[in-house]
Amino acid sequence: MINFAVKLFFGMEYDFKSIEQKWQGNWRKSNTYKVEELDTMPKFYVLDMFPYPSGAGLHVGHPLGYIASDIYARYMKHKGYNVLHPMGYDSFGLPAEQYAIQTGQHPAITTENNINRYREQLDKIGFSYDWDREVRTSEPNYYKWTQWIFKQLFDSFYCDTDNRAKPIEELVHAFSESGNKGVKAACDEDTPQFTAEQWHAFSEYEKEDILQKYRLTFLSETWVNWCEGLGTVLANDEVKDGRSERGNFPVEQKLMKQWSMRITAYAERLLRGLDTLDWSDSIKEIQRNWIGKSKGASVTFKIEESDQSINVFTTRSDTIFGVTFMVLAPEHELVNKITRPEQKEEIEKYCQSAALKSERDRQADVKTVSGAFTGAYAIHPFTNERIPIWIGDYVLASYGSGAVMAVPCGDQRDWSFASQFGIEIKNIFNDTDISEGANEDKSAIIDHSDFLSGMTSKEATQKVIEALEEKGIGEGKINYRLRDAIFSRQRYWGEPFPIYYEDGIAKATPSNNCIELPPVDKYLPTEQGEPPLARANKDDWNIFHGERMEYNTMPGWAGSSWYFLRYMDPHNEEAFVSKEKADYWGQVDLYIGGAEHAVGHLLYSRFWTKFLCDRGFIGFDEPFKKMINQGMILGRSNFVYRINDTNSFVSFDKRKEYKCSRLHVDINLVNNDVLDIEAFKNWREEFKDAEFILNENEEYLCDFEVEKMSKSKYNVQTPDDLVEKFGADTLRMYEMFLGPLEQFKPWDTKGINGVHNFLRKFWRLVHDDENNFDIEQCEPNNEELKALHKCIKKVTEDIERHSFNTVVSTLMIAVNELNDLKSKNKTIISQLVVLISPYAPHFAEELWQRLENMDSVTLAQWPQFDEKHLQEDAFTYPVSFNGKMRFTMDLSADLSKDDIEKAVLSFEKTIQYLEGKSPKRVIIVPKKIVNIVV
């Protein structure tokens, strides 16, 4: 009997479990989310940053962005757009390789398992992805095209005249016609000049060497953090105090041949393109800083008694008469050549100590000024004075030319250096004190500077550049901080390069067939320190040319730099994407993802898109028109207090009475900060006999804190648990209800009941006590129409401006209002169901079907807002005195200003608040406010 009652009761409830199962099945069966290119509809492309399928699975933070984009995609579909909304996996990556090293399991298997788990989790949330378009960057049919794009880059150079990439044959043609003198193209700094005759005389090896200086992807010698112990190159942040963070092995600076991408060729376009993008200002600013454009001049200083000269870049050429010394980076190639014998020992010692420090360590210490004198002198180009040449590690080899002209009166670092080593500090500013520090203010008038004296900084800068150009010893120059991107990794689990070596020359593989990852016996470097791929024998490669294949693999960002294009045409065997499909779908209209990719992924994708556009493969040169960066969801940890040296725990509110320490406790053992004591005892063996000091309510209260979600803090919430307890629709709505998408916010399950109750309330609105669907088919009345149209208006506006959280409140208000009106009108409910469908698609489908519709709700048209239902005869005016609201007054909506004033001033409450004084001024904004100034 009790069983029956319970069953009856639960049967009456909104049964999310069977509803969600039913509709997920229906969608699969009828291919509801399949997308095709249709000329009859306008297109819209909504994209999520695809995930790396990690072994830990999804936590509630991951789907946040996916839910938002899914809502927007579903909304746009209701609005009549043909919406592309795909999903895939960025499936090459270190964790799978790490796992392979430990267990010997091939990373492809680990990856496959993880992907299956992700897919299972994603499917439960009810996304509208067209899974036929799924891509995986680690699948040969995908990375075949990553390799293909690499080859296009290899076969291209950047023409500075036309400002775009062109086939390398054009360059070869130009070289054989007239050498490289007239060629304006992006190339290495050390590219020599040659004539057509010289070009023809070059050996094949020499020709290739020259071409590598122009190719958009090329081999170059690069300083890297080499870790012998791990047999690999480490990123800066993997190195701590000269040792590897992982394993604590020594790390040395080593010159290695690496593939690089000539992204610097695109610096200016990457910078200017930002202006056309609808991205957050902060991300654009980060990219601008990363590109780091600065305008200045390059100046050549002759070296005394030498045929060498030093080239410097300066942004303050106006201060050139204040130069009293030069500083070279310790790694500068001139250091050895110009150092005087008597200084040799000191310089070598200094260089050695500088080399021991990593770039990051060197940069971290801003306080200490260090340097050494080379004994050599440069000659000032205008005054012919002798200028001592120093080296110092505050000058970075990798920025500008690795040398500076030091102006101690105008640059604080130069000032500190000069003060430390007793170098002259010349004052070239009018009326400016520099005894305590440099004057970096550009407004000072230049003085003691020959032909520049009396000028402002701006005038002088211009004048100097003219003078330098006249003398042929300098020119105006634009410098970028952006460096070419290193593109090779000494790893296994990445894309192999479509490159082989013949006679020591790197050549692109001739066919477009995929170079597949060969099997290897171990996922470790060889004993000779070569990358794991060097373990593969000739026969292990599906394609093999020349002496050997390239052993490096591509970095993580290779596959993610173009994946948005593959979704458009995922099964194309002939091309990475057909021109027609790329033209049809075009740019991503809305891209949602985390801000942590601000420079990496987002800059490289922009670079590749521009390149592919230059070479005519696609028709647009920016990948992501609009982007929203979702904030991270933080965990809410719970704590218990253990009294020191005991097994007794004291409730949070009484902890101060004891000496105790705080321990993380699994959030699954805590409900609304109250500990489930029995569950806690069973949690771990050591707590089995724990004792508890409770508070006045006979409860054990836990402390809480908001921090990042992590296993070790026992604060991870998985979407699976919540879907199980409340259903996907509740989870979707709650993730949105939490707050603005972009903001960082704590995850707190407390509120999820509220959203769940809302769906149940909605369900009960259209069902009777026996859970029979129950609505009325009649003309809706004015109040019902008003509630509905208020909702249509706000939901539409809020989704359009991506204010996903406020939409949930609006839907709640509508249901509350209809509840108060006891309204279950079919017309009203039908439209409300469409409004809620982007948020709660299973729920909406079920009601839509019960409303006797044959088609899926996803095909329903978005409700049309009609102003006339909101028109009111009266308006409730807030009446303020000196800006403070005192009371409200209902007045007819069509009253004129004068009539309103009359009505308000004769109202008894007004007279009361005026206290006999007469109003100075009455401000009336019709249908807004009345403000009386006394």
Added chain:
RNA sequence: GCGGAUGUGGUGGAACUGGUAGACACGCUAGACUUAGGAUCUAGUGCCGCGAGGCGUGGGGGUUCGACUCCCUUCAUCCGCACCA
């Protein structure tokens, strides 16, 4: 040091172009129904005050009839970048 973001009840947050601060929800209080409830319903809930009333959007100042919103300044927290010549 430079750059960015954030700061509103006990909590998450709302207030879009300056116009009733605290919508919506959580939590809490009281009550109703019930064998039971992580159910439902009703009422209340920014702070101070018995009250009239006063005070309130991190602090200070300004513009305005009117400021969470605009300007200046300052503090706090978080996140990037960092000797960039």
